[in-house]
Amino acid sequence: MSDASPAAPSLGPPPARTDHRLIAAIVASALFMQNLDSAAVTTALPAMAREMGVEPARLGAAITSYLVALTVFIPVSGWVADRFGAKRVFMAAIAVFTIASILCGRATGVPEMIGARVLQGVGGAMMVPVARLLLLRQVRKDQMLNAMAWLTIPAMIGPVSGPPLGGLLTDAFGWRSVFLINVPIGLLGIAMVAWKIPRMAPTDPGPPDLKGLTLLGLALALFMTGLETFGRGVLPRGMPEVALLLGAGFGWAVVRHCRQVARPALDLSLLRIPTFNRSTLAGSLFRSGAGATPFLVPMLLQVGFGKTASEAGLVSFATALGAMAMKPLARPILQRFGFRTVLVAGALLAAFGVAVAALFTPAWPLPAIFLLLALGGLFRSLQFTALNTLAFADVPTARLSAATSFAGTAQQLSPALGVVLATTTLELSSHLAGRAAIGVPDFCVAFLVAGAVVAASTPFFMSLAPDAGADVSGHAPAGGVRRAPAE
Structure with a gap:
């Protein structure tokens, strides 16, 4: 590295x-x-x-x-x-x-x-x-x-x-x-x-760092295997839980090792950069909650509302349309309000966009569901753009390789955690209610839990400095002079 x-x-x-x-x-x-x-x-x-x-x-x-x-x-x-x-x-x-x-x-x-x-x-x-x-x-x-x-x-x-x-x-x-x-x-x-x-x-x-890469590989392989097989009946009973525990154990060993070597497989010193820290750690929390939505929406439409796979796929595509609509708006919004304000407001708006799906019922017309999903995609796209940009705003050029590897690993884990969050919530809600099969009320609970996880990232974004990433956004905090984006 x-x-x-x-x-x-x-x-x-x-x-x-x-x-x-x-x-x-x-x-x-x-x-x-x-x-x-x-x-x-x-x-x-x-x-x-x-x-x-x-x-x-x-x-x-x-x-x-x-x-x-x-x-x-x-x-x-x-x-x-x-x-x-x-x-x-x-x-x-x-x-x-x-x-x-x-x-x-x-x-x-x-x-x-x-x-x-x-x-x-x-x-x-x-x-x-x-x-x-x-x-x-x-x-x-x-x-x-x-x-x-x-x-x-x-x-x-x-x-x-x-x-x-x-x-x-x-x-x-x-x-x-x-x-x-x-x-x-x-x-x-x-x-x-x-x-x-x-x-x-x-x-x-x-x-x-061969030792670090080996430990990290074992940790990620076991943890991902546990996440991806949890509750799906792919592995024998209890094996996903064992894989998760072993993965966590190897993860602890990775942290200890990477703190002791000069060129670690995972450069933990990058977390001393506040913008990289919040974008990676708080960003992972946000992505985990938001990552439950692409899994939950098609399942709700098919399992809960009895829609066909084609109908569910077309309605779910609203999220992508919202994301595309945000692309030309991201720069002026960040230049006007700055990263901290956008990330705080974006987390709350995105949390609402996820949680509002708990109100969906079979009586809702599909165009109304489509519109709300598109708005949710709009908010999440702005948040993802801000997170992906802020993560590297203050990283020195010579450390970009380590930063992209670190951020890529964190971003790969987050959607998997989102799916586990969704499946676990659905099954737990169904079990506590005494239902033999997952129903619409269980999806309501899952959307609310996912929205709460997204909202939980807000306090971490609030701790950013008012001028965080200003060299990239060109935003001037209150009382300051607007910066020309640095080259």
Whole structure:
């Protein structure tokens, strides 16, 4: 990883003529492929299970194995990008993801599918944080806000557009098309990266922290396995809980180790930067609550209201439309009000946007549900853009590799925690009420709990300085002089 020392030398400002919009669009397209694939596979799972002659629960390992590999290999991505060059690693990551997609589309049994999905996870792990690193090293601070807004869109659109697209592809062309559609996207992505993104020379990050990476890999693998299998009947009874406990134990060992070495696998000293600290830790709390929504809404519409999968998918897409509508508004809002005010207000508005879904009943017209979901997507998109930008606003250039790896790991864990939060709340509510099956009242409880978790991030954002991230937003606190965004 990069040198943890705060005094690490600067690598210099990005090129003044960098077309940050084009670079952001290319990078965002690759991330959209990864996010879309992750969400679409879930819809294709029953068809895959029927053709392979296994129970759908067994094929749940295809999802779990991908997420575990993705999370485990993210921490090493920063060191690899420094050692071999971010552009080269990004192109290789797209190639690995594309080849693995072909192998997934040709799989005939569960072991082949799991192996291909693990390889796909390795490609995704290198693709996501290295893409962010590539973008951050090519833009000036005054361009960062617009650039990060582009990266928010695939993260919002992928999870909600994946299920309906996966269903359409599976019904029309078979489940293999869900994977094979990545091939032309991947080839185009590699060509665009090679053509339009400037080369970045490799640096010498020093030897990797092998012990730290091993401990961190074990911690993440066990913890993610526990999260992704909890309450789903994929593993024998009690095994998910054991995996979670072991993962927490290895996590404690990682923290102890990383505090004692000069170049740790996880650079905990980054948490001394207030903007990175709040964006990563409080941001993870926000993302966990917000991450329950893409799971709960389609389930409520189908299980609770009896809507079809297509209807549920189209209504859920309202969140993505709200996210796209916010993109041109994010910069002027942050410049006018600043990061602290926007994050505090955004957390409360987003919490309301999640909790209000508890009022939905079968009597509600779908257009009204669509409108409220779109407003919720609007608030969450602004919050994600602010968090993603503020996280790197004060990180020195020489430490960006470590920061993107750290933030990427935290962001990968948060949605999984959101799904566990949702499933646990649904089952607990149903059990306490004495219902044999999950019903609409249980979804009401789940939305309220998720909204409360989102709101719980507010006090942490309130502790930010009034001028936090002002060099990026250009905001001037009360009584101050408006800053021109620094280059």
